[in-house]
Amino acid sequence: MTHSETMTIHQVLFIVMALAILGSAIFVVTTSNLFRAALMLILTFFGIAGLFVLLDIGLFAVAQVLIYIGAIAILIIFAVMLTRGMQGMVPRNSQAVAAAVTVGIIFAVLLLLFGPLRVTVDVARWPVFSLFAGNASPRDVGGIEWTPPNQPIPAMPETYIADFGRSLVDGNQYLLPFLLIAFLVDVVLAGAIFIARQRRPAEVIEDRRRQAEEAAEEAEAMRQAGMTPDVAPLPEGAVASTAEH
Amino acid sequence: MDLINDLLKIIGDFIAGVINSIFGFSPFLADLVTMGLAAVILCTFAALSFMGLTYVERKVVARIQDRVGPNQAGPFGLLQPIADGIKMFTKEDTTPANADRWVYNLAPLVIAVFALTTYAVLPFAPSVVGTNLNVGVFYIIAIGSGSIVAIIMAGWGSNNKYALLAAFRAVAQLVSYEVPMVLALLVPVLLSGSMSLVDIINQQTTLNGNPGIPFIVFFPFSALVFLISGIAETGRSPFDLLEAESEIVAGFHVEYSGMKFALFFLGEYVNALAVAFVFSTLFLGGYAGPVLPPYIWLMLKAAVVFFIFMWLRGTLPRVRVDQMHNLNWKFFVPVSIVHLVVVMALMKLFVTRPALAQANGGILVTPGAQAAILCVASLLILVGSLAVAARRARIMRLQEEAALEQRRAENIAAVSA
Numbered sequence: 001m002t003h004s005e006t007m008t009i010h011q012v013l014f015i016v017m018a019l020a021i022l023g024s025a026i027f028v029v030t031t032s033n034l035f036r037a038a039l040m041l042i043l044t045f046f047g048i049a050g051l052f053v054l055l056d057i058g059l060f061a062v063a064q065v066l067i068y069i070g071a072i073a074i075l076i077i078f079a080v081m082l083t084r085g086m087q088g089m090v091p092r093n094s095q096a097v098a099a100a101v102t103v104g105i106i107f108a109v110l111l112l113l114f115g116p117l118r119v120t121v122d123v124a125r126w127p128v129f130s131l132f133a134g135n136a137s138p139r140d141v142g143g144i145e146w147t148p149p150n151q152p153i154p155a156m157p158e159t160y161i162a163d164f165g166r167s168l169v170d171g172n173q174y175l176l177p178f179l180l181i182a183f184l185v186d187v188v189l190a191g192a193i194f195i196a197r198q199r200r201p202a203e204v205i206e207d208r209r210r211q212a213e214e215a216a217e218e219a220e221a222m223r224q225a226g227m228t229p230d231v232a233p234l235p236e237g238a239v240a241s242t243a244e245h
Numbered sequence: 246m247d248l249i250n251d252l253l254k255i256i257g258d259f260i261a262g263v264i265n266s267i268f269g270f271s272p273f274l275a276d277l278v279t280m281g282l283a284a285v286i287l288c289t290f291a292a293l294s295f296m297g298l299t300y301v302e303r304k305v306v307a308r309i310q311d312r313v314g315p316n317q318a319g320p321f322g323l324l325q326p327i328a329d330g331i332k333m334f335t336k337e338d339t340t341p342a343n344a345d346r347w348v349y350n351l352a353p354l355v356i357a358v359f360a361l362t363t364y365a366v367l368p369f370a371p372s373v374v375g376t377n378l379n380v381g382v383f384y385i386i387a388i389g390s391g392s393i394v395a396i397i398m399a400g401w402g403s404n405n406k407y408a409l410l411a412a413f414r415a416v417a418q419l420v421s422y423e424v425p426m427v428l429a430l431l432v433p434v435l436l437s438g439s440m441s442l443v444d445i446i447n448q449q450t451t452l453n454g455n456p457g458i459p460f461i462v463f464f465p466f467s468a469l470v471f472l473i474s475g476i477a478e479t480g481r482s483p484f485d486l487l488e489a490e491s492e493i494v495a496g497f498h499v500e501y502s503g504m505k506f507a508l509f510f511l512g513e514y515v516n517a518l519a520v521a522f523v524f525s526t527l528f529l530g531g532y533a534g535p536v537l538p539p540y541i542w543l544m545l546k547a548a549v550v551f552f553i554f555m556w557l558r559g560t561l562p563r564v565r566v567d568q569m570h571n572l573n574w575k576f577f578v579p580v581s582i583v584h585l586v587v588v589m590a591l592m593k594l595f596v597t598r599p600a601l602a603q604a605n606g607g608i609l610v611t612p613g614a615q616a617a618i619l620c621v622a623s624l625l626i627l628v629g630s631l632a633v634a635a636r637r638a639r640i641m642r643l644q645e646e647a648a649l650e651q652r653r654a655e656n657i658a659a660v661s662a
Contacts, residue, residue: 033345039394062380070393074416158379161380
């Protein structure tokens with residue numbers, strides 16, 4: 001296995017992945033069929049998992065597939081299926097231009113920070129940029145440089161999974177974020193169980209009464225403000241059906 | 246290099262050498278071509294085993310149910326799979342009106358591809374591993390989520406509300422049974438300290454001072470949970486309410502016919518065989534075994550596990566959907582978590598390596614003693630939880646019977662009045 005060949009194979013794979021990611025992402029934001037958009041989002045996630053494989057971190061690739069495809073994408077699809085009128089929706093909204101501009105700015109910043117792009121400014125012509133000249137480049141001619149990195153990416157150590165696991169429980173590294181996330185997940189689980197629990201009929205009736213009261217108050221407030229309430233108050237004495245399978 | 250054990254590796258090296266020398270490919274490209282060939286062979290093996298398994302399963306289930314099974318096509322009905330294949334190929338390929346064509350046609354392909362990708366990490370012999378990923382177990386779990394996507398695609402693309410409802414049910418079953426499956430897989434991974442399937446097999450042999458005891462002895466509870474979760478995960482009987490004829494809502498592939506339906510069928514069987522292989526690898530020691538060549542051992546173990554699947558299919562009645570989810574969420578998941586915590590504590594308490602004992606404290610025991618302790622703990626949890634569940638089930642059954650009796654008495658009273 002010579003060096004040049006592996007480089008070309010890697011590059012070909014990278015280009016394939018990048019095209020898949022870009023194409024599917026563009027499809028996601030331009031299609032009018034929400035379900036297909038969700039499926040294409042899955043393809044995007046797969047492409048990102050492929051990039052992780054190229055970077056030689058199988059753990060993150062597999063986690064990407066498991067979490068983003070197995071959980072988040074499925075959740076999105078369910079949410080999409082439970083929305084009414086998902087057929088023939090217009091994918092464009094008033095924020096499309098703003099979103100495109102934001103993405104462009106973020107991409108440019110990332111390119112400047114981590115990418116091969118270097119922008120140098122002639123400070124003599126633009127004195128205002130001397131404010132930012134914390135690490136002034138030795139040359140003061142304006143221009144844009146494109147310097148691709150030449151060092152090969154260092155190989156991942158064999159024990160990276162063990163290192164990753166240790167870094168999560170090491171007080172000097174990521175113990176606090178890890179504990180915070182664990183706490184958050186616990187709270188979410190407890191909340192889900194609380195919402196989904198089987199409630200007694202009396203509680204259901206009480207809830208409906210409270211909802212009706214709130215709706216009536218809201219309608220009253222709107223009437224006082226001179227608007228017509230768009231929601232009719234719930235009928236009094238809504239009877240709960242006993243939940244019994 | 247042992248000729249029998251490394252037969253496939255020798256053949257692969259030979260092919261790579263031939264490609265390298267005759268066609269003038271570089272060694273790297275020759276290796277790449279050989280890998281492609283190996284992948285094709287693996288997929289062919291899976292597809293052929295699908296054909297064989299359909300025949301064997303029909304025969305076995307027939308014998309269990311006092312029938313003869315297929316016996317018309319060829320001797321003993323051996324040509325039955327081929328006849329089925331011809332039927333599938335020549336059957337009319339229908340597409341529902343207004344179906345989302347792309348999604349509808351891609352779903353069977355996606356499910357078959359994901360079923361076949363599981364085989365990439367299975368070790369068939371010490372030298373015959375598709376790829377020895379260091380996250381092999383994790384990979385198997387992650388690939389399982391691909392079939393969920395395929396099922397949703399099939400249900401949605403069919404433009405049929407029954408197919409969509411069935412897809413919802415199927416996804417609910419698959420997602421929920423992944424939880425105990427992961428919890429059961431976690432236990433052998435914890436003991437062996439690696440997610441690579443080859444390492445897990447080596448832990449169950451006598452290499453590097455290991456006791457050579459398969460993990461089913463260490464963790465009978467985990468083995469049982471993984472087996473049942475795997476059956477539910479692949480949608481086989483008694484958890485086959487996704488595609489049963491007696492259900493009001495048939496399966497998510499109700500709109501498919503011909504070869505596309507055959508692909509769904511193939512996905513189901515290939516997944517079930519993969520579960521059998523993974524079970525043999527994780528709990529029965531995989532290819533490790535005396536005298537016989539390693540892949541023969543793996544095939545034997547997987548055959549035994551698959552026979553258990555068929556046995557259950559011929560024996561047990563189908564469960565109701567609420568029974569299925571109760572079993573999962575109220576029995577498997579909590580008890581699995583308790584089992585995991587107990588086993589982890591015991592593993593920390595009784596260590597087998599002197600270095601670990603010095604570093605973290607704990608009691609130094611021989612590997613055999615550790616196996617005995619873990620086995621006793623796991624068996625206690627298994628028996629205790631089963632006893633509790635049986636008692637609860639009995640109470641529920643008695644309550645139902647009492648309610649039924651009361652209703653009957655009321656009916657009689659109403660009729661006589």
